[in-house]
Amino acid sequence: MKNINMVDLNGQYRKIRWKVNREIKKVIKSSSFINGPIVKEFQNNLQEYLNVRHVIPCANGTDALQIALMALDLKKGDEIITTNFSFASTIEVIVLLGLKPVMVDIDPSTFNLNPSLIETKITDRTKVIIPVHLFGQSCRIEEIINIANKNNLKVIEDNAQALGSKFKFSNSEKQMLGTIGDIGTTSFFPSKNLGCYGDGGAIFTSSDNLAYKMRGIANHGMYERYYHDEIGINSRLDSMQAAILNVKLKYLDKYNQRRQKSADLYNQAFKSIDKIQTPFVESDIDSHVYHQYTLKVPSEIRDDLAEHLSLNNIPFGIYYPLGFHEQKAYKQKFLSDNDFPATNEIKNQVISLPMHTELSRRQINYITDTIVSFFK
Numbered sequence: 001m002k003n004i005n006m007v008d009l010n011g012q013y014r015k016i017r018w019k020v021n022r023e024i025k026k027v028i029k030s031s032s033f034i035n036g037p038i039v040k041e042f043q044n045n046l047q048e049y050l051n052v053r054h055v056i057p058c059a060n061g062t063d064a065l066q067i068a069l070m071a072l073d074l075k076k077g078d079e080i081i082t083t084n085f086s087f088a089s090t091i092e093v094i095v096l097l098g099l100k101p102v103m104v105d106i107d108p109s110t111f112n113l114n115p116s117l118i119e120t121k122i123t124d125r126t127k128v129i130i131p132v133h134l135f136g137q138s139c140r141i142e143e144i145i146n147i148a149n150k151n152n153l154k155v156i157e158d159n160a161q162a163l164g165s166k167f168k169f170s171n172s173e174k175q176m177l178g179t180i181g182d183i184g185t186t187s188f189f190p191s192k193n194l195g196c197y198g199d200g201g202a203i204f205t206s207s208d209n210l211a212y213k214m215r216g217i218a219n220h221g222m223y224e225r226y227y228h229d230e231i232g233i234n235s236r237l238d239s240m241q242a243a244i245l246n247v248k249l250k251y252l253d254k255y256n257q258r259r260q261k262s263a264d265l266y267n268q269a270f271k272s273i274d275k276i277q278t279p280f281v282e283s284d285i286d287s288h289v290y291h292q293y294t295l296k297v298p299s300e301i302r303d304d305l306a307e308h309l310s311l312n313n314i315p316f317g318i319y320y321p322l323g324f325h326e327q328k329a330y331k332q333k334f335l336s337d338n339d340f341p342a343t344n345e346i347k348n349q350v351i352s353l354p355m356h357t358e359l360s361r362r363q364i365n366y367i368t369d370t371i372v373s374f375f376k
């Protein structure tokens, strides 16, 4: 079997090579490497794709979260509610800004922050909820928005893993993830569903005020050249990355459909194996774009299965080995309680399989046959 990768960026590039190369050459020829017209063009195209009023491109998904928090006029010690099972960026920026992270346990079926646990954590210092749409699946954002409205909190959606996914509201209307909260953020890290060839990120909002403020913060707090009204940071999407993203944005829906198709094939193959729990999809197909395809297996055999995959040259990922509440950097300093039974249980059960836009049916068959044989 030809090498199987967790992601196959080269295979994806080969199919759009001439377009990407042409656009990169254009940027080089123009020498407009920073804030070139292509950045604005990508911004407009993404606004249209998401159907959101403002897209603010920035340097990466971590900065996007930081800029969003900086725009909300928070005070040191204000509390931010978020999930304790995610990539580190989410908690990192909270702590770096002198805010207090208040972690909430997850729903063990979706791995997403459990909305029914939020209200017990709200105090009079709580200002923001940051839900993460983990692994490509929408969290229960409607419930979270209702809780936020009731308690006068802001919502920042960390949508680094689910760009292009939609949430279906109880009235059946659908809306792009990242455009539902007050602010949404994303990452264009190469392996994300819409990835560039370096670092990149973006912020979304429908508020003119927040958009104005965040554009300034991303640009040294500068609204008029060399006049600094706020303490800002330097966070730009460069023209080369914008040019690549502009090409790839046109393929995003197709890419996500390919991921959904591969997930389907995996699901079918594992249906008959009781010990495998395939990803639980809460809503309809649009709500999961499979940034990761993550199985749950009994914790006693998870590491043996991982070894079996390695022996058969199939890569896998353990996302994530620990919740934030157990990470060395965060464990003692900031977390008041240890009440994360769902995270503690599932961190030993999860195993993510290769998932990308270039997986062939033969590769999927090889992967599923290898896994099924482990359980026989």
Ligand SMILES: *Cc1c(COP(=O)(O)O)cnc(C)c1O
Residues within 6 Å of the ligand: 059, 060, 061, 062, 063, 086, 087, 089, 090, 132, 158, 160, 161, 186, 187, 188, 189, 199, 200, 201
């Ligand atoms: C990738 C990721 C980020 C950070 O994005 P970078 O561009 O790497 O800074 C933030 N949150 C989540 C959930 C992510 O998966």
